[in-house]
Amino acid sequence: MPQAESTVIRRLRTILGIREEVAAQDHTFLHPSTESRRHLQKLHLHHPDRNPAQARGQVHPIASSESFPSRIFNTIPPVPHPESTVIDRLRTILGIRACNARPLSHLAPANHLLSPRSWPFALLACLPLLLAPPAHAHVGSPDVYAEGNAGPYKLSIVIRPPLVIPGVAEIEVRSQPPGIHAIAITPLALTGEASKHPPTPDAMKTPTADPNYFTGQLWIMAPGSWQIRFLVDGNQGHGVWSVPLPAAAQGTRKMQRSLGIFLSALGLLLVIGMTGIVGAAARESQLDPSQSAPPQRRRSATIAMTVAFALLVTGVLLGNWWWKSEAADYASQVYKPLAMDATLTRTNLLDLKLRGPAWLFRSRFDDFIPDHNHLMHLYMIRWPAMDVVYHLHPDPIASGEFQLALPSVPAGTYHLYADVVHASGFPETMVSSVTLPAITARPLAGDDAEGQGSPVSSTAATTTSFTLPDGYTMVWNKPAALIARQPNDFTFTLLDRNGNPAPDTALYMGMLGHAAFVKDDGTVFAHIHPSGTVAMAALMMAEQQNAPASSQPSGAGNSSSSPSSDMKDMPGMNMSDTNPSGGHLPSSVSFPYGFPTPGRYRIVVQMKHGAIIETALFDAAVS
Numbered sequence: 001m002p003q004a005e006s007t008v009i010r011r012l013r014t015i016l017g018i019r020e021e022v023a024a025q026d027h028t029f030l031h032p033s034t035e036s037r038r039h040l041q042k043l044h045l046h047h048p049d050r051n052p053a054q055a056r057g058q059v060h061p062i063a064s065s066e067s068f069p070s071r072i073f074n075t076i077p078p079v080p081h082p083e084s085t086v087i088d089r090l091r092t093i094l095g096i097r098a099c100n101a102r103p104l105s106h107l108a109p110a111n112h113l114l115s116p117r118s119w120p121f122a123l124l125a126c127l128p129l130l131l132a133p134p135a136h137a138h139v140g141s142p143d144v145y146a147e148g149n150a151g152p153y154k155l156s157i158v159i160r161p162p163l164v165i166p167g168v169a170e171i172e173v174r175s176q177p178p179g180i181h182a183i184a185i186t187p188l189a190l191t192g193e194a195s196k197h198p199p200t201p202d203a204m205k206t207p208t209a210d211p212n213y214f215t216g217q218l219w220i221m222a223p224g225s226w227q228i229r230f231l232v233d234g235n236q237g238h239g240v241w242s243v244p245l246p247a248a249a250q251g252t253r254k255m256q257r258s259l260g261i262f263l264s265a266l267g268l269l270l271v272i273g274m275t276g277i278v279g280a281a282a283r284e285s286q287l288d289p290s291q292s293a294p295p296q297r298r299r300s301a302t303i304a305m306t307v308a309f310a311l312l313v314t315g316v317l318l319g320n321w322w323w324k325s326e327a328a329d330y331a332s333q334v335y336k337p338l339a340m341d342a343t344l345t346r347t348n349l350l351d352l353k354l355r356g357p358a359w360l361f362r363s364r365f366d367d368f369i370p371d372h373n374h375l376m377h378l379y380m381i382r383w384p385a386m387d388v389v390y391h392l393h394p395d396p397i398a399s400g401e402f403q404l405a406l407p408s409v410p411a412g413t414y415h416l417y418a419d420v421v422h423a424s425g426f427p428e429t430m431v432s433s434v435t436l437p438a439i440t441a442r443p444l445a446g447d448d449a450e451g452q453g454s455p456v457s458s459t460a461a462t463t464t465s466f467t468l469p470d471g472y473t474m475v476w477n478k479p480a481a482l483i484a485r486q487p488n489d490f491t492f493t494l495l496d497r498n499g500n501p502a503p504d505t506a507l508y509m510g511m512l513g514h515a516a517f518v519k520d521d522g523t524v525f526a527h528i529h530p531s532g533t534v535a536m537a538a539l540m541m542a543e544q545q546n547a548p549a550s551s552q553p554s555g556a557g558n559s560s561s562s563p564s565s566d567m568k569d570m571p572g573m574n575m576s577d578t579n580p581s582g583g584h585l586p587s588s589v590s591f592p593y594g595f596p597t598p599g600r601y602r603i604v605v606q607m608k609h610g611a612i613i614e615t616a617l618f619d620a621a622v623s
């Protein structure tokens with residue numbers, strides 16, 4: 001028997017993976033006496049090596065003296081957090097790569113609004129839902145176009161944010177100069193603790209033969225104020241740049257009626273079929289094929305079918321209730337625009353009251369931060385001719401209330417577009433309109449600007465030159481074709497009275513130029529700068545975090561773009577209009593942008609020379 005026993009023991013050892021010499025030290029493993037069991041219990045509770053790492057099943061070297069208990073602890077299988085298991089499975093199902101799918105606890109509290117349990121359901125609930133036109137930063141123009149420097153490399157970036165959250169952001173990069181080996185991208189919160197813990201970056205692909213064109217995708221797991229960090233490696237070393245990305249679910253649309261009818265019919269068929277199966281099972285399952293069912297079995301079949309039908313209907317009703325509650329939960333996260341009431345009080349005092357539902361992290365109206373010098377940038381455009389445009393800067397007088405003493409204004413109805421940026425870096429544009437009488441009041445002052453042109457309907461949308469009131473001219477280097485959603489550089493040059501490039505170009509609110517792209521049906525408004533569509537305040541916040549990231553040891557050259565290195569593109573630090581380089585500023589300015597939809601647009605371009613702010617109007621027909 002002892003021989004047989006040792007064979008069994010050897011086999012068991014092999015199965016359990018216990019090394020011969022280790023097992024030889026303590027046969028109590030397989031023959032535990034009461035004493036050794038007590039010993040084992042004690043070790044289990046008080047083993048000095050037992051630590052949380054072991055509890056998670058991490059490999060631990062076999063200790064010489066207490067080999068077998070250590071080994072036992074080491075064989076404890078990993079005990080994942082139940083929630084993380086569910087999330088991991090869903091990630092696998094949804095194809096979310098681990099590097100992007102960080103535990104939700106890595107998000108800032110403000111971003112942690114979808115509970116880990118609710119987001120997959122929210123995603124499911126909105127799968128068949130299509131979307132309404134988006135609006136938040138800018139109006140109807142959700143794609144991010146940006147241009148900037150990651151160290152020695154110039155990047156032109158397009159980020160197409162997801163329409164539902166969680167969702168995938170599509171990212172394109174065009175780079176210069178050549179010589180970039182790799183670009184990695186990572187999404188992280190713009191502010192808070194989560195902004196200090198970037199997830200493992202994803203490598204971008206070069207899908208075409210062009211080595212300077214990169215594409216990538218990132219999952220945006222929660223609504224909020226995000227940034228995408230670009231880590232570039234190439235011939236000239238390492239560079240980092242971050243682009244803010246305000247992410248919010250844009251809306252839901254009801255299921256198509258025909259699809260609803262089709263699915264309802266299929267569902268009804270399933271319910272009837274299931275009821276029939278239950279009835280047949282109760283009636284005939286225990287009969288031979290040739291036998292017919294006795295009356296008693298027919299009765300019980302009727303009862304079974306009634307019960308089954310009631311249960312199925314209850315299931316359908318509960319499912320409907322679950323679907324509706326999930327849809328309502330998701331709807332609460334859909335972006336709700338901030339509203340603004342504009343009224344003229346006294347002769348020229350424009351009062352702007354903000355109101356709107358508390359939405360996710362927007363619970364207050366007094367957390368705005370200055371964005372290129374001002375808390376609010378107000379574009380006031382006479383409608384529908386779009387022939388008179390003001391760029392003004394109301395001041396806050398109370399929480400959620402701004403006021404402005406209007407300059408002299410011709411009578412008319414004006415569309416108002418007011419840009420603000422929250423402390424989180426999340427920008428919003430409020431839309432309103434106001435009808436004004438002819439106002440004779442103060443002259444323009446400070447950063448205020450005004451421009452007048454011909455009505456948008458009277459021009460042929462072929463304008464490439466605009467004569468300014470002081471004899472200067474602004475010229476648009478217009479691309480041959482303007483196609484919706486295609487990134488373009490919109491380049492404008494200021495010429496003096498002799499038609500030469502303006503020698504006295506100055507910075508206007510820290511930048512070479514400001515542009516507003518406005519669609520003639522009022523559905524699109526975007527206030528753009530040389531660095532793109534991103535709010536300058538948010539861009540500065542992202543930029544300030546890049547210094548530590550670029551000094552990480554992975555970089556070769558370690559030359560992060562510095563805000564002061566290119567003031568005209570990154571006018572973050574000093575918003576004064578003095579020329580930082582002391583020399584001549586370029587007389588041309590370029591804005592990276594892509595029209596969101598086809599149609600007719602008016603482009604309001606502002607540049608400054610000397611102390612004069614010029615406002616030129618151009619028209620574009622977009623196909």
Ligand SMILES: [Cu+2]
Binds near residue numbers: 509515527528
């Ligand atoms: Cu601006």
